[in-house]
Amino acid sequence: MPNWEYLTRTEEFERLGSDTFHLITPGAVTLFSCDAEVIHQVTTRRDAFAKDTTQYGLLAMFGQNVLVTDGAVWKMHRKTTSASFNEKNAAHTFAEAIYQTRGLMAMYFGDNESASGSTGTINTIEEDTRSWALNIIGYVGFGLRLFWPGQKLPEDLDPRIAKYGSFEPPPGYTMSFGQSLAVLLERLVALLAIPWPLLKILPFHFAKEAWSAKENYLKYMDEFLKAKVDDVKTGVKEAEGMDIMGQLVRSSYARKATKDCAKLDDSEIIGNAFIMTVAGHETTANTLHFTLAELAINPAAQRALQQDIDSLFKGSDPSTWNYEQLVNPMLASYIGACVNETLRLMPPVTQMPKVVSRDSEQVLRIKDTQHVLPAGLMISLVVLSAQRNPRSWPTKPSERTGAPTDLDDFLPERWYRATKSQENQEQASEEDEGGDEGGYQGSNTSASLYRPVRGSYIPFSDGPRSCLGRRIAMVEMIAALAVIFQQYSVELAVDNWANDQEVEKMTDEERRRLYAKAQERARATIGKATSIITLKLNDGEHVPVRFVRRGCERFVGDLELS
Numbered sequence: 001m002p003n004w005e006y007l008t009r010t011e012e013f014e015r016l017g018s019d020t021f022h023l024i025t026p027g028a029v030t031l032f033s034c035d036a037e038v039i040h041q042v043t044t045r046r047d048a049f050a051k052d053t054t055q056y057g058l059l060a061m062f063g064q065n066v067l068v069t070d071g072a073v074w075k076m077h078r079k080t081t082s083a084s085f086n087e088k089n090a091a092h093t094f095a096e097a098i099y100q101t102r103g104l105m106a107m108y109f110g111d112n113e114s115a116s117g118s119t120g121t122i123n124t125i126e127e128d129t130r131s132w133a134l135n136i137i138g139y140v141g142f143g144l145r146l147f148w149p150g151q152k153l154p155e156d157l158d159p160r161i162a163k164y165g166s167f168e169p170p171p172g173y174t175m176s177f178g179q180s181l182a183v184l185l186e187r188l189v190a191l192l193a194i195p196w197p198l199l200k201i202l203p204f205h206f207a208k209e210a211w212s213a214k215e216n217y218l219k220y221m222d223e224f225l226k227a228k229v230d231d232v233k234t235g236v237k238e239a240e241g242m243d244i245m246g247q248l249v250r251s252s253y254a255r256k257a258t259k260d261c262a263k264l265d266d267s268e269i270i271g272n273a274f275i276m277t278v279a280g281h282e283t284t285a286n287t288l289h290f291t292l293a294e295l296a297i298n299p300a301a302q303r304a305l306q307q308d309i310d311s312l313f314k315g316s317d318p319s320t321w322n323y324e325q326l327v328n329p330m331l332a333s334y335i336g337a338c339v340n341e342t343l344r345l346m347p348p349v350t351q352m353p354k355v356v357s358r359d360s361e362q363v364l365r366i367k368d369t370q371h372v373l374p375a376g377l378m379i380s381l382v383v384l385s386a387q388r389n390p391r392s393w394p395t396k397p398s399e400r401t402g403a404p405t406d407l408d409d410f411l412p413e414r415w416y417r418a419t420k421s422q423e424n425q426e427q428a429s430e431e432d433e434g435g436d437e438g439g440y441q442g443s444n445t446s447a448s449l450y451r452p453v454r455g456s457y458i459p460f461s462d463g464p465r466s467c468l469g470r471r472i473a474m475v476e477m478i479a480a481l482a483v484i485f486q487q488y489s490v491e492l493a494v495d496n497w498a499n500d501q502e503v504e505k506m507t508d509e510e511r512r513r514l515y516a517k518a519q520e521r522a523r524a525t526i527g528k529a530t531s532i533i534t535l536k537l538n539d540g541e542h543v544p545v546r547f548v549r550r551g552c553e554r555f556v557g558d559l560e561l562s
């Protein structure tokens, strides 16, 4: 059953009485596990348990890249691409995320905020967080600045940025760069599933759009590549900031290949630039989207978040925020706890495919027993269930639903629980296979917060093949939450049941009852999310919200809402 891990949470494992089971179908045998110890062994022993790249092959459509390769070829891609993922670039991404989040809020409120201090009802929060992530990925992947509708372009803008950041397609194109990227990512499933010669002639709107986006995108890529190669050849100094494609061009064209570090060819440069946009777009967008929705559903969490933001930033202007000084305190605060909690409940990648080394059988320890797994056995690490597994996470009965555990509830406070033992983590580091795989080497969560047992919290995977972009993804999301909640609150829209004048006249009790309906509906909508490449709401589903200036809340301010 597709999407079973989200629909059933941990029920299938409970029903079978085991955190690890085999599923035997006519075509294959697959081992499924949500057991932290199993996950830890599989993610950290890369040679014994490889990534099942056969499931990602189509993502090489524009060129081989770090996500879809394995073995020595993967190592070469990883080494070359990871050079961009350093703290200096994380700081640049932090600044860009602040800029883009302010652009998003300005789009919602317009130049003059409405007298009520509130936006109208927003039904497009999922699309808007996708645009937010796209604008940042334009910067991360290509060093470009993309703009929001209605945003004035500065007069002294670099002509290259003006050309590619504009909403109008430049001569020779039928889509702007931002639009080609957005449509390409939106139509990714069609581009992956339908052979291109067929896609080109299909008479449907989606096919025409997908084809046109692909053609425009590839043309942009050729143009970018030529321009960046020319820069290297003519000695143009590297610009400050993140630009993965530029860095790949530099490392491939500015030096000779060595035994330790091979050079990427043009198609591999384009392939890697593309895969960064795929890997970093929906994942980050969905996490911000679900965090905003959960905060609208949980007013007490929102107030705790704002308290931490107030004490961290003391009302300062976001453009003055200093990454080096603030990143760790932010990750250790309620801001980090909210993002961790969304990634625990709604991980964008809900299952991770692995395979037992095709060369030899491998031993896997499950509950103190050694099991021999045959070469080539498929494994699925069920991220979603592992992150709600009561045998790995400290838990108590749910105060909200009365369920035996609170692991299906959004509770950022859980990240303030004391960590019982560091043993798992310390031992784990010794067991890790592989050397320096590049990219950020620290932990996913702040050392000051609860440290989950290793293998139980894997939104970014773990071990040598863990997410290359995890640091910048965290940085983007904490920057966005800080910018938004420093000045605004988010409330669920209640238009289905009452208009503004009716709400105005309501008593506190009536408002509480009204908001409870909106909470119930929002929880039901989120409960129907589906994993298609990443976990997100179904087409046509949305959680309607309003942003309000702090102090102008109608519901999430002082009312005691559950």
Ligand code: HEM
Pocket: 051, 066, 067, 068, 078, 140, 275, 276, 277, 279, 280, 281, 283, 284, 287, 347, 348, 349, 352, 353, 458, 459, 460, 461, 464, 465, 466, 467, 468, 469, 470, 472, 473
């Ligand atoms: C909330 C945001 C994100 C989440 C939850 C996430 C999650 C993941 C996961 C689970 C994997 C492992 C997939 C597998 O092995 O099957 C992965 C790999 C990867 N991610 Fe992310 N990701 C996020 C953001 C990003 C960003 C922003 C970038 C880059 C701009 C990025 C780049 C990559 C790359 C290149 C890989 C492949 C690494 C390799 O195979 O060596 N990710 N990500």
